[in-house]
Amino acid sequence: MRIPRIYTADPLQTGATVYLDDSAAQHVGKVLRMQVGQTISLFNGDGFDYPATLVEVSKKSVQVEIGEASTNNTESPLAIVLGQVLSRGDRMDYAIQKSVEMGVARIVPLVSERCEVKLKGDREDKRIKHWQSVAVSAAEQCGRAMVPEVAPVCTIEDWLAQTADCDLRLVLHHRTAQSLTGLEKPTLLALMIGPEGGLTDDEIRIAETAGFLPAALGPRVLRTETAPVAAIAVCQWLWGDAQPRA
Template sequence: MNKNIPRIYIKDKLNLNTIYFLSKENAHYIKDVLRMKIRDVLEVFNNTNYIFFAEITCISKKKIEIRTFNKQLKNIESPLHIHLGQVISKNEKMDFTIQKSIEIGVNIITPLFFNNSYFEKKKISIFNKITRWEKIAISACQQCHRNVIPKINTPKNIFSWCQENEKNDVKIIFHPQSILTINNLKKSIKNIRIIIGSEKGFSNHEIKKIIQYGFISIRLGPRILRTETAALAAITALQIKFGDLTK
């Protein structure tokens, strides 16, 4: 199939030779943005390692109808599983971090905050934030051809998250004054949990507390990076060392 075939996400379980009606959002994208026509072909993904090819069978003012006709296994997930704990940054920076980290291969993102009243003070709706971030995740997967959508967790207190211990997780905090580098880590690592601070970074007291929860302090480089740069640089370095970025 042509790699330039437009891709859309459908939440439903998909079957071959089956008719599906597109959501308003997908219908708008297909009809008004891409200006596709009847018999044009789409690539459909639905949060599995399978993709479906579908033909547009009906376009009207009220609906767009497609029919699946081909199914293929397409697993491009990295062998390295990365869980990113990102302290919530300003809107554009957080959106950028979520989008680009997903394109590079992160699997889970947990937004973090220090104060439990963070959302109340700023009059921010957690539901609206998560909905926005999930849409960004889907859009990123649509762009980079990932078929399994990374999970965006409900925002959590930073130290509660740091205390969590998943089986075989290597927990890392990046600090320019650390002695250890990524090259000091074992070559067989498959599951990594990393924490990235906000624009202000972490204080020495916070770093010490995070390390007490089992995080290894790693030096990514001598420079102080912006929060959105730090997340991408860290994920990229880990994918090169333990994942599939150079394969």
């Protein structure tokens, strides 16, 4: 049986006996229905996995004894910052979930001219919290010890300015013949993905003026939720950890 991996925001220390936070306790006790003596693997984003044995399980709380920490080596040497224009329905959930599985380091939801999703105030806060929970679940499932941040919603112009420290910045669209091959290997990469209707010519021009290079994944038009997954997979193959180890 696969040992469940559970994220907690609390500090973790080898040898300590602690109560899980409400979210983790509910998942272990009510969803998984685990019992005293069973084991889980905890992580909190510090790069380590912590084996833990359940010592108390009730309807309201779960207490565990934490074992010896082990280094988790699932993070890619390529740090990818994804600027993803908002999309409708569960498409944004899919893009975030799969991007986390593919090793993205940070996700910034963007608004653009053709973006059909409008978020403000409490509605925006709720969506960010929801997307962060999607990222947590994806990290638990795929074995990562780090949970990428889902940042607050940002305009394209503001996000372009925030990526100045990236050593390679790419704006993906099908109206260019430039492929990802032949580019110098980066360590910090920014990827910009447009909405369902695509980026406008002005938005592409603004990105290129800011130092972004146009790039395509072939002649076909990809859906907004497909593009980041395909792009990150190719980038991880070219510059990250997707190639077979020698």
